Amino acid sequence: MPDPADIRLLVLDVDGVLTDGGLYYGPGDVELKRFDIKDGFAIRAAQRVGLHVAILTARQSDAVARRGAELGIEHVIQGSQDKARDVRRIATASGVPLHEAAFMGDDLVDLPAMRQVGYPMTVADAADEVKQAAELITEKPGGRGAVREGIEHLLKAQGKWEKVVAQYSGEPHVVTPSPL
Numbered sequence: 001m002p003d004p005a006d007i008r009l010l011v012l013d014v015d016g017v018l019t020d021g022g023l024y025y026g027p028g029d030v031e032l033k034r035f036d037i038k039d040g041f042a043i044r045a046a047q048r049v050g051l052h053v054a055i056l057t058a059r060q061s062d063a064v065a066r067r068g069a070e071l072g073i074e075h076v077i078q079g080s081q082d083k084a085r086d087v088r089r090i091a092t093a094s095g096v097p098l099h100e101a102a103f104m105g106d107d108l109v110d111l112p113a114m115r116q117v118g119y120p121m122t123v124a125d126a127a128d129e130v131k132q133a134a135e136l137i138t139e140k141p142g143g144r145g146a147v148r149e150g151i152e153h154l155l156k157a158q159g160k161w162e163k164v165v166a167q168y169s170g171e172p173h174v175v176t177p178s179p180l
C-alpha cells in the first residue's frame, strides 16, 4: 500500500504540472513558460526538511534550466526520450529506492514513469488515464498550485509541514538595543 509518509524523492514533470501547459513562442527558438511562485516556495521548503525534488521533462528550454537553478534543484533532466528510464536514473543518483519516490505527471507520456514509483501523483486537469493511475489527484490544476498542494500532502503525511509553517509563525524577534 503506497504511503506518502515514506516518500523521500519527488520528481516533477514541467508542462502541465509546474506550468499550466501553455507554451509561449517568441522570435527564433525563444520559449516562455509561466511558473507559480507558491510552487517554488514549497519546493524550497521541502528541500529544507529533507525531501529531494527533481525535474524531468521531454521538452528542452532555457526557462526550465533557469527555474531549476533558481530553486536549487540538483537533478534537472530535459529532452527525456524515456521518462521511465530517467526516473530510475534520478532515483539512483539521489540514493532513494523507487518505492520511496513520487512522480507527478499530467499526460499519457508520464504513465510509464508513474508506474515506476511508489507514489504516482497528478493534477486536477490531467488526462483521465493518468488520473486513474494516480494515488493523489490535486484539486488545483497544473501551474496553479498543484505542485504546492502535492508537496503539502507529502509533508503533512510526514509531520514535516508543521515544521515549515513554524518557521514563519514564531514570535517576532525582539531586538535588544545594544548600549551606546
Ligand SMILES: [Mg+2]
Binding pocket: 013, 014, 015, 016, 017, 105, 106, 107
Ligand atoms: Mg506534462
